[in-house]
Amino acid sequence: MKLNLKRPLIFFDLETTGTNITRDRIVELSYIKVYPDGHTESKTRRLNPGMPIPPGATAVHHITDEMVKDEPSFRQISKALLEIFEGCDIAGYNSNKFDVPLLIEEFGRAGLNFEVAGRKFIDVQNIFHKMEQRTLVAAYKFYCGRDLADAHSALADTQATYEVLLGQLDRYPDLENDVEKLAEFSRSGKSVDLSARIVLDDNDVPVFNFGKHKGKPVKEVFRKEPSFYTWMMQGDFAKNTKDVISVLYAECRNQK
The missing domain is CATH 3.30.420.10 (Ribonuclease H-like superfamily/Ribonuclease H)
Structure with missing residues (x-):
């Protein structure tokens, strides 16, 4: 054309x-x-x-x-x-x-x-992105070749997600049928917590992935500005994120 x-x-x-x-x-x-x-x-x-x-x-x-x-x-x-x-x-x-x-x-x-x-x-x-929707409905159609009935009902979406994963394993030979490897492959980059608020840099050092300290080592920030840890613990962050930063905070305090 x-x-x-x-x-x-x-x-x-x-x-x-x-x-x-x-x-x-x-x-x-x-x-x-x-x-x-x-x-x-x-x-x-x-x-x-x-x-x-x-x-x-x-x-x-x-x-x-x-x-x-x-x-x-x-x-x-x-x-x-x-x-x-x-x-x-x-x-x-x-x-x-x-x-x-x-x-x-x-x-x-x-x-x-x-x-x-x-x-x-x-x-x-x-x-x-506009022509190829990134939704479960679109993924189900693409990988399973069928329309998703009752979309957005919990059971239908759960069943569809299961079938999509099976479809992905069938479609991609390089995608290993191993839970540990699938989990690693599907991680959001090199995230430390599930929400990817903390990620690993090129040297595998945990750094912030948001806000004013984005890209800075977590422990370094906590040592210089412990109030930032307090702010995060009191803030609207997922429990998993708070668990991760609590471990990092304890490590940096113990290294003093």
């Missing part, structure tokens, strides 16, 4: 030093520029971010400091890149929340204005 375009549409993606839009930098930019007549231009450019690429980021995109040390900075290519994007609409995957805002930040640091007004922005991820 050919896209119905009135002006060029640029699909683009970024690889970066991290996920902080205001602080992180681009290390690779790829684009495909689709013209109204259907022909395309594409290019990939690696960039020296002017800062070390964290190991966690390299683990994702496999780009190292050594690989970009002789590449130009974003500032050096910014004017040429702005011309490429001039008069184009934009498309990407999760681009509205991440790629486009970060690109705007980079142009701003280079003293250039990436004009948003007048452009159309297509986020393919949002289309995917």
